[in-house]
Amino acid sequence: MKDFLAKYRPNFEKGGKYEKLMPLFGTIDTFLYVPDHTTKSGSHVRDAIDLKRTMIVVVIALVPALLFGIWNAGHQHYVFSGEYLDMAEGFWPKVWYGIQKIVPLIVVSYAFGLGTEFVFATRKGHALHEGYLVSGMLIPLCVPIDIPLWMLALSAIFAVVIGKEIFGGTGMNIINIALTARAFLFFAYPTKMSGDKVWVGDLPDGVSGATALGELALTVPLDKTSPEVTSVVDKFGAAGDFSMMNSFIGNIPGSVGETSALAILIGAAILMFTGIGSWRIIISSFIGGLLMGFIFNLVGANAYMDLPPVHQLLLGGFLFGVVFMATDPVTGARTNTGQWIYGFFAGFFSILVRVFNPAYPEGVMMAILFMNIMAPLIDHYVVEANIKKRLKRIKVASA
């Protein structure tokens, strides 16, 4: 393999036959082999970590959510069509069904996203940067299961071009790539993506069920005591479809990777333990979300507000968003203090938007995008505080 690469390398080097395709060759080469680059000066030894390792750890952290999503796709399908109603039944048929549904999404996301990145990398003449390894997995996990593949492809291309490459590539973007893709779908194809209706299984007439948040949103304009509301609220009771336990395990309808709080929390634990994801952002966004949920409890103007704060967090894309998207180091706050503030408001606004504006059941997407935009401002004030401290020191010293 090594010899094979070495043999063809001259073709791609300057003056070679395929000089223009060097980025492609370089990418494959460094993908297979960690390059033999050595330090020249400064620190002669280096930490073994690089961006590839960083990104693969995030992908590994996504695997539980992905696997659960695959099973859950099958589960929802069979439950809707009246087979294998129990969670323990029909494991393999459910998984097989899920694989058929979800693997194409992943393949399309990577194929079109990476394809677009290659075009830019080749134009700029550098090897492919690793950012899309994660984005490419996040995008299929945060879309509805029945999204047409062409829509997914379009959103991946849009996200890479508008979200990232026009700013200069990995590390330069202002808003999270996967969220850019999702926001694009949300605004361009609202009928598919509104978040209140959801795919529950393949049926000829295209019947769709409602997501937990969609159901809750219905209750907002209604009186708390009306029968419609009580029937919805019952679903969130201990025996209902959207009970605390079901929301935690994740056997409820929703986007591919977002339903299982358990799987996402496993991912969060991996991110925090390895130090790849900021524990400050994850913890503070939980605090922010819980606090907002608690405030709503106090107000209690409608059934949506009455939902226990922990249950709020378990529903919809909240956990998926704050664990995997808010922690994106490039678009989040970069200072430690800033991360606390950033995470807190991301969580806070997620719940706020979700409850106050039922047209946007997925408040978390709006909240994180908004905080992405605010992150540099937060950091700016943290940096200013450090500067002021230094100035103050001079004044004390000279006084």
Place this chain on the structure above:
Amino acid sequence: MSQTIRIKKGLDIRLVGEAEKVTTSVASKVYAVKPTDFHGVVPKMMVKPGENIKAGAPLFYSKEYPEIKFCSPVSGEIAEIRRGEKRRILEIVILADDKIEYEEFKPSEGSAEEIKEVLLNSGLWPFFKRRPYDVVAWPTDQPVNLFISGFDTEALTADQEFALRGEEKYFQKGLDILGKLINGPVYLGVHEKHNTEEIFRNATGVEIKTFSGPHPSGVVGIQINHVAPVNKGEVSWTIKPLGVVAIGKLFMEGKVDLSRTVAVGGSKINKPQYVKSMYGAQVKNLVVDNIDREDTRLISGGVLTGTQVSEDGFLGFYDNSLAAIPEGNQTEFFGWLLPGLDKLSLSKTFLSWLMPLKPYDLNTNLHGEHRAIVMAGEYDKVFPMDILPEHLIKSFITKDLEKMEQLGVYEVAPEDFALCEFVCTSKLNLQEIVRDSLDLAIEELG
């Protein structure tokens, strides 16, 4: 004793081949003085090839501050002046006499001015470095204090106490002289655990500051930041313990004696140990046959901050350690995907976190390629100063002088960022970035 200053952020890098506490003696035939050891100094030669000189005789002076002279560690004949690109002087090579003859000094310690003059003329002045900018102290400086770090926490560096054994009285004498020279406190940093002997702990005439915690607690810049951070307009000086000893010797015995005990370690050294030698000694003589030569990188100084040297190269002015580690010039199949039990990382992304106490045999592989800065807060974890490292680095990269000044350019040296450079996921050469920016700041901010 005053309170212990706890350094929490950081990382002790344990490497295979820590020097054992045995000392052998080696003689070198060839010595060299490298003007490149003194960053920013443009040398003006005072000797010619073929001339005979004594130890302590000046070889060149600084173009900017002609008072600062740089001396020869040995007596002998100037063999060659090696030049590099644009005729830049790289090495002044000296063939040593069998028995060293010393230039005689009659130092007077009456006043600070007299001490200063002796130090400038004897070539020991360059031991002083100044903050801001981490360059040889300027004779015009009025330092508000002076810092000495009594311990090294960097991988494969010398145990300062062991290296200075037998020199206690010179060290104390040096401290006395410094007390007279500096119009302000002299601080000596010691480590709670690393410093156990009396040489530093019982030193008098200085303010002892006790530190605890991992590397970079031994880096003098970190100690300054915790004790008395450098403000705009102020100057702090720093000196290494071996410089203090040399000053003590000069004032007690009237000669410039730059002999020192050097830690020779690293996984490529068969028998890591201490070697009694001299500043400027040829590396060849320090390692003799005690080395595996295949794909070996030799470093004068610590592995995080030292200078790459060849066997024909020479020991640096400030260094009392020499490391030999494997070159990492091999590719690794799916190296970024493997569990990595033998790979050291601050992050816990490699399974090596299972064995926190294992010493590593690290090589010089970069483990990746240069990227834009992606990870946030990474430098913060290993940068125990009241400075926002990432933002300061960004102001350096964008050459934003105003931001640099606001964020603490006066307080930092390249070595303070060595550990940040080690952990950087994007593989930026931070020390180089810092050095270039400090040079820019000297020009623009003065």
